[in-house]
Amino acid sequence: MGIAMSLNQAKAQDNPNKVYDFTSLEKTPDYPGGIKKFYEFLGREIKYPEVAKRNSTQGKVFASFVVEKNGALSDVQITRSLTPETDKEALRVLNKSPRWNPGLLNGRPVRVKYNINVNFSMK
Incomplete structure (x- = not known):
């Protein structure tokens, strides 16, 4: 079973877009x-x-993205909307994020899906 698992992991890593x-x-x-x-x-x-300020809109925009092997964020998407304006702003900021440290599998960087919420709160 250990050998099959190792072969499956090796095959998975052979797919660079997984x-x-x-x-x-x-x-x-x-x-x-x-x-x-x-x-x-x-x-x-x-x-x-x-x-959003005029309407006193507050809440969370839920988003997902892929952390690429080089740490860049790609495929940034809104998974639960607040308003079109807050969604657009969340996308803008997430798309300008500095690079992250990538996820690792068997010591090698891999692409990883990540979910996060962006809070909009009037303080």
């Missing part, structure tokens, strides 16, 4: 400095949309 989930990794992707630093980045970069 996107992995967290459960199959030895090291999950992370933002340099940790997730707290990523939320600080979001806090600095988010520009509250004027329409």
Whole structure:
């Protein structure tokens, strides 16, 4: 069984475009400095949309993306919307994110799907 598992893992790594989930990794992707630093980045970069301010819109935009082997984010998508304006802003900021540390499988970087929420709160 161990041999079959090793062969399956080798075959999976032969597919350079495969996107992995967290459960199959030895090291999950992370933002340099940790997730707290990523939320600080979001806090600095988010520009509250004027329409959302006028309407006192608050809440969360849920998004997903793929952390690529080089740490870049790709395939950024909104998975649960708040408003068109907040969704657009969340996409804008996520697309300008600095590179992450990639996820690892068998010591090699792999593409990993990541889910996150972006908070819109009027303080």
